[in-house]
Amino acid sequence: MNTTGKVTGIVSNLVTVQTDGPVAENELCYINVGGTQLLAEVIKVNADKASVQVFESTRGLKNGDSVEFLGKMLEATLGPGLLSSVYDGLENNLATMTGVFLKRGEYTDPLDHGKLWDFTPIAKAGDKVIAADWLGEVREGWLPHKIMVPFSFKGNYTVESIVEAGQYNIDAVIAVLKDESGDRIDVTMTQRWPVKIAVKNYREKPRPTRIMETGLRVMDTFNPIAEGGTGFIPGPFGCGKTVLQHAIAKQGEADVIVMAACGERANEVVEIFTEFPELVDPHTGRKLMERTTIICNTSNMPVAAREASVYTAMTICEYYRAMGLRCLLLADSTSRWAQALREMSNRMEELPGADAFPVDLSSIISNFYARAGMVILNNGQTGAVTFIGTVSPAGGNLKEPVTESTKKAARCFYALEQNRADQKRYPAVNPIDSYSKYLEYPEIAGYLNEKIEKGWVEKVNKAKVLVRRGKEMADQINILGDDGVPMSYHEAFWKSEMIDFAFLQQDAFDPIDALCPFERQKFMLDLILDICDKQYEFEDYEKCRGYFKSLINALRQMNYTEFKSKAFEENFEKLQKLLSENGN
């Protein structure tokens, strides 16, 4: 018999419930309002009063309305069919909902129970297995989707029987396991897992060793993110956070992409599910949507489900990671999630921390980032969850609690800058303030030595120094005037401008320039650094400016043409001609 209760207080989506039995923190309950059941989650218990956050509008709710506790936490349903789907924060399938408007209390099944999947067994009768071990495999699009021993199974099991290869739906029993006490347990293709608890059914979580290629020069070359790494993108509105994130989603070298649109604009989600089914994954040639799951809790959807949305998204990533796949989770934006926490904390009249955020904000954020990572599975295979979150700092000021807490948790920092955005220098990632801790990892340096060339990291650092030096020279020129500084200052400044315009800037809307593979990045960086190494003689700073502007123009024309195509070579010739006219 489950615990029940009665509503005794309502402030917006925070409801106080008088309970008649035990309740657990984060336990779910249904509140009955006029025949509709609203899902809610316990967030605080005080004696026999539970404070619950309702995942829906509480309009029309009355004191005295009945509440039924469910004895479980918020869980994600996991199984084949998650990819290509569009879910809300509670994993309701938005595509199967009726009507144009969201109906309160309408909950839909995340997975299609009728669809048949081509199942191939991996395990055989008599095998000893533990949670997350692979029992079999189905094809989900082009991905091998492993059917696993449910994560929640504790202890050792023996495979009693497993079905033969064939077509089964997700509810069919595909294996029978026997536990240590001899009890038999049926396993289907689906399992459930509480989203707020990290999936830890792997052998170990080593330091990351590979780079996740994005085709974005400012990331891959200057501040690469590791496979299984963490990064965040803070920036004021209008600095290109969304465009940058979509570019990463389109081009990121990953098997599975989960995009959590958390408290953001609905039209941005529409853009994804309108364009992704048409766009092609540059790494596999398959449609992007086939590897993508969208979790959307847009800004006008109920606030409490925002928090759930990022956890649901992470759980789905962890599920695919356990299959030995490389997953990328993009959450836009974690600030909205933090604000949802703030709204609840405020309604509960808790003592506030900085900027009225709850005091445990920092630990909540770092716990969440810690769920990412590369892992070695029990069978020795590897899988990874790479996590990139965006942060929307209030007033564009990075000294605010969400940015500061995230900075402690994430290893890569991509600082979007208003000033660069104003000048349309996109992506507006500040090359000097941004960093990737992974460049300091010997494992990663070794990987890059092998993948690109020996000494690559030194080369990248050299380019960074040139950019920083150019910035310092620009400051000097601004203070002392064009005539007040030696010619070498102008030269250094223009070299940094060349790196900026021809390498750091990238046109996300140009079909060619948008995606720049490592090979091309190396070619361009080598070319630009060679130009920087040359000695120049200029009569005056006007000549210097004019010369570098024409170099920049030639380099940009190269960026706009297909790599090593005829047009590309022609532009390269033009550049060589310019170079032979000056410098030696």
Place this chain on the structure above:
Amino acid sequence: MATKAYQKTYTQLSAITKATVSLKASGVANDELASVEGRLAQVVKTKGDTVTLQVFAGTEGIPTNAEVSFHGAPPTLKVSEQLSGRFFNAYGSPIDGGPEIEGEERPVGGPSVNPYKRKQPSELIPTGIAGIDLNNTLVSGQKIPFFADPDQPYNQVMADVALRADVDKIILGGMGLSNDDYLYFRHKFESAGALEKIVSFVNTTEEPPVERLLIPDMALAAAEYFAVDKNEKVLVLLTDMTLYADALSIVSNRMDQIPSKDSMPGSLYSDLAKIYEKAVQLPDGGSITIIAVTTLNDGDITHAIPDNTGYITEGQLFLRADSDTGKVIIDPFRSLSRLKQLVQGKKTREDHSQVMNAGVRLYADAQNAKTKMENGFDLSDYDLRCLDYAKEYAVRLLSIDVNISITEMLDTAWEIFAKHFSPAETGIKQALIDKYWKA
């Protein structure tokens, strides 16, 4: 909003603040409307048997023995074709002397559109203003505010944009509108002969501020009626959202909520998003486009109201007085239309996005030259050309008094580029230079 006869009347208030009253009552639903001494109020909190009501008209003169009765329903609006051409107050009652509206009574502030059922906006809304069409192209289903200091002519620009836009209905939601501005809109709509396609909900400065909280919900309920039921293209004008947010902060303050940045309630983002996200392109052709006004304090966009707005809306149009030319311009640096790439080069000429970027980049160079000049340094030949370019660019393209087609805007831009720069200095793709450069 008549009180239903069978409902119980309460006569004992336990607390009164400037915006709220509390009393002991039972069987009360969240968000339900009530009358307090004849004034409209709404349930915002219940705790045990104590109910807190937000009184829209303010609580001045409300006694502790005021009569309170509950209506049993949240705020509603009667919708039908009769709304067209009419002016209403925040409660949806006519203020133009005309008859009451007959129609279906619908709750306002209803649920959101299922994001999966939305369509991607793709229809261009031309305004004739190059600062908008060329640099920050608007698309139907978009939500975008003007950011403007109080002395900028934002209401005039908005009225111009509305009347030039090719839409079926225009819904004006006026919050804290001065009486003069209210009459301006009325006159402007009447003299344009467009009154039949306009519906207005107006709260003027003479009316209580908390009433404003109803305006966006009323305006958007009407918009949803025309867009969803009638498949019409609807443009909603909301002015001024800063005054709306101020009203939110008054209520939250009276409810003893802990304020976050700039004394605004912690839920400001969600509160504003609920309104702006009503902008939508519907699957059956109807659409709701929202153009709003957020007034700024001395251009400060880091204040909580413009800041949260910017994160919600699909860009912003920043009005600024340009001291070099004496014109009011759409600031190309601070303005942005996030949906512009959905139409630029697709519904407009292929060179649109490159011309736009080059124009703004060169304008930025001019700003650098200006800084140099102000610091007393010698200007290079390039600097001088940039400064000349900036003046011409501001007058012929950025100024809000421009009214030309987008193709004319592009041609004008190429003409100005050729006058001041070499092709390489613009950084535009060679293929486009070859085709459009006006040698």
